[in-house]
Amino acid sequence: QQQVKQSPQSLIVQKGGISIINCAYENTAFDYFPWYQQFPGKGPALLIAIRPDVSEKKEGRFTISFNKSAKQFSLHIMDSQPGDSATYFCAASIRGSTLGRLYFGRGTQLTVWP
Amino acid sequence: GAVVSQHPSWVICKSGTSVKIECRSLDFQATTMFWYRQFPKQSLMLMATSNEGSKATYEQGVEKDKFLINHASLTLSTLTVTSAHPEDSSFYICSARAYKGQGVLDYEQYFGPGTRLTVT
Numbered sequence: 357q358q359q360v361k362q363s364p365q366s367l368i369v370q371k372g373g374i375s376i377i378n379c380a381y382e383n384t385a386f387d388y389f390p391w392y393q394q395f396p397g398k399g400p401a402l403l404i405a406i407r408p409d410v411s412e413k414k415e416g417r418f419t420i421s422f423n424k425s426a427k428q429f430s431l432h433i434m435d436s437q438p439g440d441s442a443t444y445f446c447a448a449s450i451r452g453s454t455l456g457r458l459y460f461g462r463g464t465q466l467t468v469w470p
Numbered sequence: 471g472a473v474v475s476q477h478p479s480w481v482i483c484k485s486g487t488s489v490k491i492e493c494r495s496l497d498f499q500a501t502t503m504f505w506y507r508q509f510p511k512q513s514l515m516l517m518a519t520s521n522e523g524s525k526a527t528y529e530q531g532v533e534k535d536k537f538l539i540n541h542a543s544l545t546l547s548t549l550t551v552t553s554a555h556p557e558d559s560s561f562y563i564c565s566a567r568a569y570k571g572q573g574v575l576d577y578e579q580y581f582g583p584g585t586r587l588t589v590t
Contacts, residue, residue, distance in 0.1 A: 399563050399581040456577050462513045
């Protein structure tokens with residue numbers, strides 16, 4: 357059973373546009389929601405993360421919106437650039453748990469056209 | 471800070487041989503390390519979780535005798551693929567979870583750059 361559902365699977369955006377990737381979860385015990393960026397042949401890198409006590413977090417061009425009641429969160433990339441072309445994974449975890457296992461979405465392959 | 475290295479970055483081996491992959495947290499200590507496997511255009515699949523000084527916990531469907539994990543210290547975990555076969559060819563990624571108070575994000579998981587294994 358997929359603990360975190362991510363959409364779309366792929367996304368094509370023109371340079372300067374807004375990229376939006378959505379994720380949904382079921383387990384209300386999750387209290388940490390990170391987004392990772394992965395380039396081909398590389399490991400994932402933490403992009404931005406949010407806790408459920410806030411509805412939005414912004415870091416530069418990247419914003420996470422969080423809707424606790426709907427159990428959904430999304431990543432917005434403003435002014436998308438060709439260098440943003442990568443695969444993006446949302447994830448969820450119970451941060452204070454002993455192991456802190458991450459549950460990943462299936463990923464979104466973003467292509468930004470110049 | 472918060473750098474995780476993997477060695478080797480890529481390896482080609484013959485079917486039937488064993489391959490060891492190292493995962494090191496370079497500037498922090500990690501009580502827990504995770505090993506993932508990733509197929510092309512797919513998500514990360516957790517294989518096992520290892521805690522320093524104790525046996526690894528494997529996910530359902532992952533063969534313990536085939537994928538041997540040793541978490542020898544707070545900065546080193548190794549994955550040994552024993553008697554490798556072509557179907558074991560994949561991208562293997564480790565992550566290290568920092569515990570509190572080390573100057574990096576508490577409890578954050580930091581990922582290594584991955585190891586590409588090709589079994590011929």
